[in-house]
Amino acid sequence: MRVRFKMDGGFVYLPARSEPTTIDTDDLPAEEAKELERLIEAAGFFELPETSSPSRGAADYLRYTISATTPEHSHTVHLTDPIEDPHVQALVEYLQRYS
């Protein structure tokens, strides 16, 4: 599975923050690969809506673009903080630590 993660936005423009990270589970140690797959599944990633708009009047929020590709599925979601679903929160926390 390949996962691509990109952050954008925030209260200051930092281009370095917008550099995407790509993770290929084939290149990860077995335990970490499993952890990422578990997080993707727990988040129901492939069924998540593609976009979710920020609330009216929201500003300075971080935005995340996550793409995951497996032999069976390919899906991209665009999210903004605050993320409500704790499973999606966990996935984003993991990916943020990685990038």
Added chain:
Amino acid sequence: MHRQLRHRHSIFCIVPPDVLRDIARNGAEEERQAALDTLAADSTFRTLRAIRQAAPVATASPATVSLAAVAGTGEAKQLQRTIFDCHNSRSLPGDPVRTEGAPTTGDPAVDEAYDGLGATYDFYWETLRRNSIDDQGMPVNGHVHYGNRYNNAFWDGQRMIFGDGDGVVFNRLTISVDIMGHELTHGVTEKEAQLIYQYQSGALNESVSDVYGSLVKQYHNGKQAAEDADWLIGEGIWADPDRGEALRSMKEPGTAFEGDRQPAHMDDYVNTIDDNGGVHINSGIPNKAFYLTATELGGYAGERAGFIWYATLRDPRLKPNASFRQFARLTAVNGEILFPGGREQQIVRDAWSEVGVDI
């Protein structure tokens, strides 16, 4: 450990806020929790306000605008703060840890947020007679320790949320009062002008937040004169001081930190789809226009430049999709209306001209 704070006793929906506060301080545990919950709840408080203050917010027509009419309609100071601790998770709201009038907690993030929200409220009340974000005494809530080493602070449409920073890129995000003024002002802008958060209208939205964030700091510094202010947003925020002084400079856009891309003139306007069309980048241009206006007028900037910008923000002719030029025109118009025959209007025009916005 999380507690569900949603259950609200129906009796607390009609109890006045000062009684709620007393219960929050002195009641039995279950009563305290319910009172805290209610105090923090938006809609209940606004209902109480609406009942007490029957007069609607006046929409000033340009012909009759005066200083008094432009100022807010609040009759009394109604500061109601609650700070929540998210305990480094992303779940909201977190636990209320400091309510209005409560003593310091010893947690710098909590206490700084409490003080910063208060300073912002006080600025709006004392200088502009605006009673909180909605001009109707809306509770002012801050949520600290959001996320894990989270390098951001933001306004989610209803409340301010602060990370701790990771200590590598940023220090804690409550460290600077102007950041709190900036975030709360997004609430004011949404209430008044609804400037769409992309491209030029978004850059104006960002600039308005920087303007009032700076004015909150200058007010808090004792109504500091414009020529004495540093015009920096987020001073001390960088964990590595060599990276830069601040997040943004209104005086010299593009110089706040290494990698700062803000332009100071329309010739250098950045066309991008990043950052919602460059809202944090191109805000440098209207920021500089405000800085020039304020310093040319001299003295504490809240009272003249701050008033002109506030009148513009509340002007019904300011549309959500306003361009820099449209906003600039209205600042000149309102400069003349507020200070008829004075030097203000020409100073405003000259400021915009200097940043390349011709009106």
